[in-house]
Amino acid sequence: MWLAVLALLALPLLVLVYFELRASRRRRMLKVFNGPAPVPVLGNANRVGNTPAEILATIFDWWQEYGKDNFVFWIGYTPHLAVTNPKHLEYILNSQSLIQKSTIYELLHPWLGYGLLTSHGSKWHKHRKMITPSFHFNILQDFHEVMNENSTKFIAQLRRDAAGGSIIDFQDHAHYLTLDVICDTAMGVPINAMEHRNSAIVQAFKDMCLSVNMRAFHPFKRSNRIYSLSPEYAGYQRTLKTLQDFTYDIIEKRVETLQAGQNSSDSDSSSPRKKMAFLDTLLSSTVDGRPLTRQEIYEEVSTFMFEGHDTTTSGVAFAGYLLSRHPEAQQKMYQEQCNVMGSELDRDATFQEIAQMKYLDLFIKEAQRVYPSVPMIGRYADKDYMINGTLVPKGTTINLALVLLGYNDRIFKDPHHFRPERFEEEKPGPFEYVPFSAGPRNCIGQKFALLELKTVISKLVRSFEVLPAVDELLSTDGQLNTYLGLSPAEKQKREAGRHKYDPILSAVLTLKSDNGLHLRLKERRH
Numbered sequence: 001m002w003l004a005v006l007a008l009l010a011l012p013l014l015v016l017v018y019f020e021l022r023a024s025r026r027r028r029m030l031k032v033f034n035g036p037a038p039v040p041v042l043g044n045a046n047r048v049g050n051t052p053a054e055i056l057a058t059i060f061d062w063w064q065e066y067g068k069d070n071f072v073f074w075i076g077y078t079p080h081l082a083v084t085n086p087k088h089l090e091y092i093l094n095s096q097s098l099i100q101k102s103t104i105y106e107l108l109h110p111w112l113g114y115g116l117l118t119s120h121g122s123k124w125h126k127h128r129k130m131i132t133p134s135f136h137f138n139i140l141q142d143f144h145e146v147m148n149e150n151s152t153k154f155i156a157q158l159r160r161d162a163a164g165g166s167i168i169d170f171q172d173h174a175h176y177l178t179l180d181v182i183c184d185t186a187m188g189v190p191i192n193a194m195e196h197r198n199s200a201i202v203q204a205f206k207d208m209c210l211s212v213n214m215r216a217f218h219p220f221k222r223s224n225r226i227y228s229l230s231p232e233y234a235g236y237q238r239t240l241k242t243l244q245d246f247t248y249d250i251i252e253k254r255v256e257t258l259q260a261g262q263n264s265s266d267s268d269s270s271s272p273r274k275k276m277a278f279l280d281t282l283l284s285s286t287v288d289g290r291p292l293t294r295q296e297i298y299e300e301v302s303t304f305m306f307e308g309h310d311t312t313t314s315g316v317a318f319a320g321y322l323l324s325r326h327p328e329a330q331q332k333m334y335q336e337q338c339n340v341m342g343s344e345l346d347r348d349a350t351f352q353e354i355a356q357m358k359y360l361d362l363f364i365k366e367a368q369r370v371y372p373s374v375p376m377i378g379r380y381a382d383k384d385y386m387i388n389g390t391l392v393p394k395g396t397t398i399n400l401a402l403v404l405l406g407y408n409d410r411i412f413k414d415p416h417h418f419r420p421e422r423f424e425e426e427k428p429g430p431f432e433y434v435p436f437s438a439g440p441r442n443c444i445g446q447k448f449a450l451l452e453l454k455t456v457i458s459k460l461v462r463s464f465e466v467l468p469a470v471d472e473l474l475s476t477d478g479q480l481n482t483y484l485g486l487s488p489a490e491k492q493k494r495e496a497g498r499h500k501y502d503p504i505l506s507a508v509l510t511l512k513s514d515n516g517l518h519l520r521l522k523e524r525r526h
């Protein structure tokens with residue numbers, strides 16, 4: 001009896017010793033990197049913060065503390081290597097084998113399955129090769145038409161909602177716009193999210209993205225198994241089913257239409273070229289000499305639906321916000337629009353005209369430096385890797401911290417100064433500025449994304465003078481109103497004067513502002 005009690009009492013101690021011993025090899029190997037000292041069981045989980053906004057702020061603080069270089073922190077017994085050194089980034093992003101995603105992406109598996117973003121190994125290699133032609137120049141031109149149509153609707157809606165100087169949450173508006181663009185381009189089906197914000201499918205997209213963000217750093221909800229016991233799981237399952245039914249239904253309908261088209265003699269060469277959706281390309285593609293299964297098509301279409309709208313929401317929203325705070329940059333951008341478009345400021349800009357807008361390009365580059373839509377990329381070390389002469393042990397989560405690069409004063413002079421022109425003068429090295437990642441697993445939708453951001457922002461600045469929520473928030477010295485990356489003393493000083501309309505930056509899979517991005521719009525009269 002006493003022996004059993006003793007064994008029971010000793011069990012937790014034995015488990016602890018087991019985990020400590022297992023972690024000690026990793027600790028020894030990772031000792032070359034600085035980082036906060038871990039405590040047993042928790043590692044540094046007690047200090048990292050409880051919300052995505054707090055966690056982002058802590059990551060910045062640790063980066064400052066450890067010399068603006070790579071550092072290691074521990075969540076329980078799992079090491080997290082935050083990589084910001086361009087040499088290490090180069091090795092990892094160029095690697096053909098270190099391409100497995102970190103466990104945070106598992107949150108996306110129930111919805112996206114194993115599409116391009118979440119798969120690895122030979123499936124990823126084959127699908128990447130098969131999907132690459134989907135972003136061919138001709139296809140992008142068709143997509144541009146959709147972007148223009150939706151931007152026009154967006155402007156009309158803003159005109160109504162921001163009438164009379166009303167303050168609007170631009171981040172919220174951008175979400176519906178990008179959802180419309182991606183549904184129409186990926187599936188060839190408009191869902192009119194901007195007009196029908198409360199429809200079941202629009203709500204399902206919003207709820208799913210919120211759920212992924214909310215669960216990412218929640219101690220219990222992160223695991224699918226534990227989450228399935230929570231009261232909100234039933235709602236999550238309903239949302240998932242809505243998205244799955246919707247996408248499968250569209251795939252089936254598209255297959256039927258294609259088959260009907262092939263059966264009828266529709267070889268009328270005089271009819272205009274029909275818009276190709278990403279789904280059409282998938283339906284006519286092969287892998288290993290066979291057509292894709294419905295499941296594979298579902299996974300890729302859903303991946304584009306997610307990756308293609310959550311990222312661009314962030315990109316459009318922060319670009320609009322930066323315009324509202326930096327009048328000098330806005331004036332230069334407007335001047336360029338007048339130069340390129342002449343007196344026809346109300347019409348759609350063509351593909352070629354967008355390419356001529358150099359200041360717009362610089363502005364988007366600078367916006368992605370300070371507020372990158374994808375702040376971190378996660379990789380999982382599936383074996384020991386020798387990275388730049390340092391052994392990184394199997395089981396390490398590698399966080400490529402793209403957001404920290406933009407605030408590194410060894411790369412960018414005066415990084416808190418928002419100055420699009422810097423990209424003409426300072427030339428960051430190839431792995432010092434990588435908002436779309438780099439190497440074999442870079443963003444396949446980069447050209448699409450840039451075209452969308454530029455199309456929307458070009459039209460926005462031609463239609464409105466973009467103003468901050470209240471006049472006093474105009475930046476007079478070009479400095480940002482967000483304080484990440486400042487020294488602790490400076491941060492404290494600036495935070496004391498924080499306005500309620502200054503963004504609270506938060507990062508999970510994409511960068512957002514927890515309190516929205518508020519601004520006003522004043523119609524331009526040409």
Ligand code: HEM
Nearest residue numbers: 116117307308311315373374377435436437443444445449
């Ligand atoms: C401002 C907008 C965007 C930014 C900054 C961005 C950035 C990125 C980054 C950094 C990655 C690497 C992620 C990782 O390794 O975990 C990525 C991957 C990816 N992006 Fe984008 N993205 C944007 C828009 C888009 C759009 C519009 C699409 C589709 C239409 C798209 C499709 C993808 C896909 C499918 C991947 C996975 C590629 C692979 O693993 O082979 N992205 N993106």
